[in-house]
Amino acid sequence: MSEPTEPTAPAEAAQPLDTRVLARTVEHLAERYAGVFPPELVERVVFESYATLARTARVRTYLASMAGHFADNRLAALAHAKDRDASGVVQVLFVGVHDTGPAQIAAALLAHYAQDTVEVRSAGVLPGPAVDPRALEALAARGVEAGQVYPKPVTDDVVRAADRVITFGSPDAVAVYEHTVHQHWDVADLQDAGPEQVEAVVQELDDRVRALWAELQG
Template sequence: MTNTYRRGELTIDQQLALATAARQLGEEFTGAFGAQTIERFLHTSYEEFAPRAAVANFLPLLAERFARQRLHALARVEGRSDGRPIVLFLCTHNAGRSQMALGWFRHLAGEHAIAWSGGAEFAGEINPAAVASMAERGIDISGEFPKPWTEEIVRAADVVVTMGCGTPARSTPAGGTWTGSSTIRPARASRTSARSVTRSSAVCAPCSPISASPPSDRRPTYRA
């Protein structure tokens, strides 16, 4: 880890964990990005989660996972792609409906498309009611975690689906448009009302991999 991105407030264990994550990401993205870019993404990702983390020991892992997604997004923006469409689900807290939509989309699309999610004011954890309701349908989203979105993530997406939470512009690129409406808010809902989201096929219908458009400069936004 270079001195540029050392943080004095990190414990020795956290510094070692981040150094290990940087090495792993460096091996994964060999030839695509240099060490400085990887460390910058890793440490800025860490700083996103630090104020909200319930368990500090998990911070390096969350930072590594989010940095990996951001680096894949940057590679896509720079023209390196496996050809699969990327769908991005956004809501305010990334704790309920956008995570459920992501789970449904992955369940239906399989390996034919990539799904990401994010929140403008992301929560510290996924709503247990959303996890339980999806589990009833045989879809496991317990391994997901709320996260923000960044400019490279939005730019990499072929389709952006806002989940109607009054999503404010967090890091909206020029020309970005955020719209949406819904009556169920799983982040504040009971397990019963969260189930109603799992029964709605409209969550994923507009963005199936068959109808997803190829990459372009303009990202279509669908109303969920």
């Protein structure tokens, strides 16, 4: 397997107040991944993650915090791809068009059922500004805590790390690697959907995720 691709895109200038938060995040993650990645790579991923999220963020209040979470997630993916055989945790990636509806719902449901036995991620080809609030309401009604969720761009590091990639919208949304099992779920989007349609989509996703979880356990 080839080595993980290091992020190379230049980071946009961070807001002054965010720069201090990002600097602390770099220190924290550099300690966490000491011996795995050099500090320079950690810093690059953190500031690149900030720049990427800033392009679609409507509200910047928690942007630095979200960037830290996003960077940690990407570094974990890179570490898994770097030493895949050493990790016994299955990596599942849900990819939607905007990462605001079905992909987020499916990821939250699988994380709820699998807990820490599966590493679950979601991403979007063209990430939107925010997760559809109706998706969060439908999950809450099922007792599923979505946690800190926000639309994220699909990146090579998370695709490379994935053992399973499940796409929505277009089956060709991402090019998966040879070791990855790819499935396409033809599920309706939530855009312009009424309450009954939203509930139907969530129920279909719940059924599919339960079947996937049973398969992964087997």
